[in-house]
Amino acid sequence: MNRESAIAAIMDVIDKDDIVVATTGLISREIFEKFDSARNFYNPGAMGLVSSIGLGIALGSDRRVIVIDGDSSLLMNLGTLVTIGKCQPRNLLHIVIDNESYGSCSEEESMSGSVSLSKLAATANYASSLTVFDESSLKHAILESEGRLGFIVTKITLGGRRDFSRPLDLVSIKDRFTRHLKGWPS
């Protein structure tokens, strides 16, 4: 599995009513270019905070929130696991796309290879937590974790396209997202 096939698997299996919150760098840019939608929110700058943003959305909304995090991003904001585990939002699924590197930089090694992120999440009281290595397991895990606070580490290989466009008109992205959550026409 690589970043492209992992993202495609997630976007294929989640419900049309689900919200997608994507982490900084290539993950946001790939989703923006291929799967842009009013239900998406991108976090291009506040490194590590995608799960915190997703938690805030999940607490303020009934919609299922799919956080698409990265390993380095999560490691920058590890306290988030404790916060989310304590809040226990049943409508939050925290997916970590894990290439054991700062893939959006120059693929410098991260530290996710020396720790079990899924064990950390389980210790922090996520209701379900597991690591997957292929697309069908990933899809199955997404469907299985519905209705409870879930955590899925998705191990991928390094590499892939890097020449994606960037989300630039952030205010329009925000406005259409908030309208979407209110059920207003975009």
Add this chain to the structure above:
Amino acid sequence: MNNSHFNNLEKPHSSVAGKLRQALIEEGIDFSVGVPCGVLRRVIDFLAHDERIMHITVNREPEAIGVAAGAYLAGKKPVIYIQNSGLFTASNDISSLLIPYRMPLVLIVSLRGCEGEDAPQHFVNGKATMPLLESFGIPYVVFEQDNDIYDVVRNLYRRAEDAQLPAVLLLKRGWDKT
């Protein structure tokens, strides 16, 4: 829920803390998130114990910015509380999330390191806080006790909304003495 100790704050709307609370309630605040500071004790007291307000605690200030941003996106009206030391910790999250996405959230920030400060670790942050906010180009106000905090807060919210930018209320130690 045991409301006894915030009821003590509720009665005297003449107290500074009571007026701050009243201003926040009238602004429709229904969500709060932050990291504690002793200077903000009375703010945290009423945010954490008011049934109209969902209160979330976090471990570090950037998390507070992210959670508040998410709650705002979901239609909540959040307020953030942190110490100015944490304002520096969260500065990238304000400058690269709240500002470019134009989220008019108010942060209540204790201002350590101003006149009368005895703890040397706060001296640099105290001097650098206002220049940081100036450089971000966001509205802020330092509350002085001869002002009416109700008016100060309501005015700060108007400035945040007019500019569509986050805004900061700075509270010095002793702000709530009256």
